[in-house]
Amino acid sequence: xxxxxxxxxxxxxxxxxxxxxxxxxxxxxxxxxxxxxxxxxxxxxxxxxxxxxxxxxxxxxxxxxxxxxxxxxxxxxxxxxxxxxxxxxxxxxxxxxxxxxxxxxxxxxxxxxxxxxxxxxxxxxxxxxxxxxxxxxxxxxxxxxxxxxxxxxxxxxxxxxxxxxxxxxxxxxxxxxxxxxxxxxxxxxxxxxxxxxxxxxxxxxxxxxxxxxxxxxxxxxxxxxxxxxxxxxxxxxxxxxxxxxxxxxxxxxxxxxxxxxxxxxxxxxxxxxxxxxxxxxxxxxxxxxxxxxxxxxxxxxxxxxxxxxxxxxxxxxxxxxxxxxxxxxxxxxxxxxxxxxxxxxxxxxxxxxxxxxxxxxxxxxxxxxxxxxxxxxxxxxxxxxxxxxxxxxxxxxxxxxxxxxxxxxxxxxxxxxxxxxxxxxx
Numbered sequence: 104x105x106x107x108x109x110x111x112x113x114x115x116x117x118x119x120x121x122x123x124x125x126x127x128x129x130x131x132x133x134x135x136x137x138x139x140x141x142x143x144x145x146x147x148x149x150x151x152x153x154x155x156x157x158x159x160x161x162x163x164x165x166x167x168x169x170x171x172x173x174x175x176x177x178x179x180x181x182x183x184x185x186x187x188x189x190x191x192x193x194x195x196x197x198x199x200x201x202x203x204x205x206x207x208x209x210x211x212x213x214x215x216x217x218x219x220x221x222x223x224x225x226x227x228x229x230x231x232x233x234x235x236x237x238x239x240x241x242x243x244x245x246x247x248x249x250x251x252x253x254x255x256x257x258x259x260x261x262x263x264x265x266x267x268x269x270x271x272x273x274x275x276x277x278x279x280x281x282x283x284x285x286x287x288x289x290x291x292x293x294x295x296x297x298x299x300x301x302x303x304x305x306x307x308x309x310x311x312x313x314x315x316x317x318x319x320x321x322x323x324x325x326x327x328x329x330x331x332x333x334x335x336x337x338x339x340x341x342x343x344x345x346x347x348x349x350x351x352x353x354x355x356x357x358x359x360x361x362x363x364x365x366x367x368x369x370x371x372x373x374x375x376x377x378x379x380x381x382x383x384x385x386x387x388x389x390x391x392x393x394x395x396x397x398x399x400x401x402x403x404x405x406x407x408x409x410x411x412x413x414x415x416x417x418x419x420x421x422x423x424x425x426x427x428x429x430x431x432x433x434x435x436x437x438x439x440x441x442x443x444x445x446x447x448x449x450x451x452x453x454x455x456x457x458x459x460x461x462x463x464x465x466x467x468x469x470x471x472x473x474x475x476x477x478x479x480x481x482x483x484x485x486x487x488x489x490x491x492x493x494x495x496x497x498x499x500x501x502x503x504x505x506x507x508x509x510x511x512x513x514x515x516x517x518x519x520x521x522x523x524x525x526x527x528x529x
Contacts, residue, residue: 104452112141120149134166174434181423204358227270272333289361315356319353369512374488375520377454378499406442410438
């Protein structure tokens with residue numbers, strides 16, 4: 104069902120924090136209005152949270168699916184190197200530290216991606232896939248007798264966090280540190296993670312530095328005492344004689360923890376809300392889990408769109424969607440809007456676990472920056488929900504989620520859930 108229009112086109116301000124606290128349906132309505140009336144709309148930039156970052160010149164909001172694809176396929180024109188995850192122009196050192204390859208163009212992007220990919224050997228990938236099942240089983244073991252929990256913190260967040268930490272060889276004693284710091288980095292100032300009055304930039308830098316130091320110390324140890332974990336593979340992976348530097352290892356770990364943990368956690372959490380709100384779709388999936396799972400997972404990612412946008416910067420005068428774009432112009436590719444585009448998706452607001460085809464951009468658009476971890480994310484979602492359907496078949500959300508106050512991440516902080524305590528396998 105299409106959302107009811109509540110804002111006129113001139114009333115929409117994507118830079119206003121209040122907009123991102125509106126109910127999801129109202130935001131969907133606003134993006135529908137933009138797609139139909141002003142598909143490349145220009146917005147002033149919000150004031151930065153620190154006087155050290157001057158207010159920028161504004162940005163184009165790219166809201167149609169076709170335009171998001173066009174920009175994604177032309178990285179030489181629509182650059183990531185000036186910042187992909189921040190509207191404001193940040194110092195280059197900051198961009199590389201927090202974004203790793205996300206904030207790079209070729210040839211540096213390809214070099215780093217090749218070295219990292221070399222660490223993901225077939226044996227490593229098989230180990231990871233096997234561990235997903237073990238971790239999902241353990242998570243359900245921990246909660247099944249309770250009959251209720253916070254689904255985000257007790258289920259959805261634990262799976263990707265443990266998989267990434269286990270994959271890298273991070274000990275269980277550091278899980279809470281990793282979780283806490285990843286929340287800070289992606290909090291966008293949400294007061295649950297960064298108290299009001301705190302210097303947001305300083306808090307973010309501190310969280311990133313702690314994560315980087317954690318893996319750099321582990322990497323130094325693994326160079327002398329290698330094991331079969333990903334950190335050992337990364338510090339020894341060589342492409343044309345090149346290895347990852349200590350700084351690159353730290354930066355990649357920050358990216359892996361933040362992107363790999365946050366996106367999968369939110370997709371799993373949104374899935375519970377969607378399946379609770381649409382029991383008929385839940386029944387379709389439960390009746391033939393393995394056959395429906397591939398399309399169901401893609402539909403959950405489309406509906407959730409955990410990463411709302413990525414930024415690009417024009418390297419020269421060009422056009423996009425028929426509109427002139429000037430050299431240096433900033434563009435935000437709004438994946439959430441593209442994933443509701445009626446020109447591409449029939450009945451785009453309907454949750455349909457059998458939707459096919461489903462050319463969503465929930466893992467980013469086509470091109471060199473398509474999500475490196477998409478395969479693992481799909482695997483984690485499939486295995487986690489298979490375990491939940493099998494052992495807690497009546498698990499359901501019991502209240503509205505507590506949403507992250509962010510324009511960048513479609514995050515769920517908390518989601519109360521309930522089920523029959525000690526449910527037996529079906």
